Amino acid sequence: MNSLYSRLRGTAVWRSVFRSGTGDTNLHRSLTVQQNIFLHLASVKIRRRALEFGVTWYLGTLSMASFVILVVTGVLLMLYYHPSVPQAYADMKDLQFVVSAGVFLRNLHRWAAHAMVVLVFAHMFKVFYRGAYRPPREFNWVVGVMLLLLTLFLSYTGYLLPWDQLAFWAITVGSNIISAVPAMGAKIRFLMLGGHTVNANALLRFYVLHCVILPLIAAVFLAVHFWRIRKDGGLYTGDKPRE
Amino acid sequence: MPDQTPHVERACPGCNRRRFTTAGVGSLAIAGIGSAVFGYEFLSPNALYEPSPIVDAGKPERYPPGSVTPDAQSGLYVVHGPEGIYALSAVCTHLGCVTAWRPELDMVACPCHGSKFHIDGVKIEGPAPRPLPWLKAWLNDEGNLMIDRSEALTRKQYVRVQA
Known part of the structure; x- marks a missing residue:
């Protein structure tokens, strides 16, 4: 062998x-x-201490694992989903009751989405309370904040796609909150929904954001985030570098 | 290369890299096979939203003797010949284009690659490997002409109607 x-x-x-x-x-x-x-x-070498559970609780890795699960299950769900009114709701119900393993993939996507939000928050708390955001890692903290926002936007845009009552009213409420932005709130809401109400244009825009635009931006930020770990001297262990 | 890793107390005596790798690769193989099976099941739709192969062509009186009625939507011709009514597939046997009935030439012609057929389906010329198939046709209880596009007849059969 x-x-x-x-x-x-x-x-x-x-x-x-x-x-x-x-x-x-x-x-x-x-x-x-x-x-x-x-x-x-990734770096060529890693400190043995950085691999210990206590240092990171593996929260960043687990966040990335959720992202990978979400991409794989999401792409598969796209094969049965038409982002049109009212077909989207019927497709979601078909995934639950007709498509083989559809309910498994849909629920896996949903649970992984919840898990990713929790894990990203936990990852940031861990980084914050250990002081791992301090120089030279301050830029990577900013990249991390962008990734948190992307995670939340992905969560929010995915919320509309089942096109049920919960989705419709959640996006109605959410888009009305955005219209509270001073001066240009109504304009942002109009551009986001592609109209004045949550309707076919809004569904299509949220679909494209959820499945194409936001994941692509997230992938770029993830690449920078991981590369910066290496460039900033590896995972923060809290130890003085050994000479 | 000499082993430079410092000695560490093992939490799991008897564990080693080889056993870990074997267990890991084995688990991945099982997961991979499972994913392949589930993936195949997932990718095969259990419900299709396609038009039924059986078409209701309406009352046979709609088709006067000597007429050829194309139905491009359903991909067939209803022909009322001297011996009765029959349904001929309009889908070319070459690569699946829908053919056109050309009354001025008294033939069926395919716009894609130039196959030509008699109205009984027999090929005149062109790349089509087989004649246009006759489709199973019958009168249902209401007296409507029904055509099953999924079933080709092996020999000529006519639906006879009172003139």
């Missing part, structure tokens, strides 16, 4: 994909991380 794996890693195809080559020296291990677009966001 081991020799098969090393033979595979020596093939021309493998070498064309992973240029770092075989070997278990520190240089090779560093190159493996640095030359991989996904791994290079």
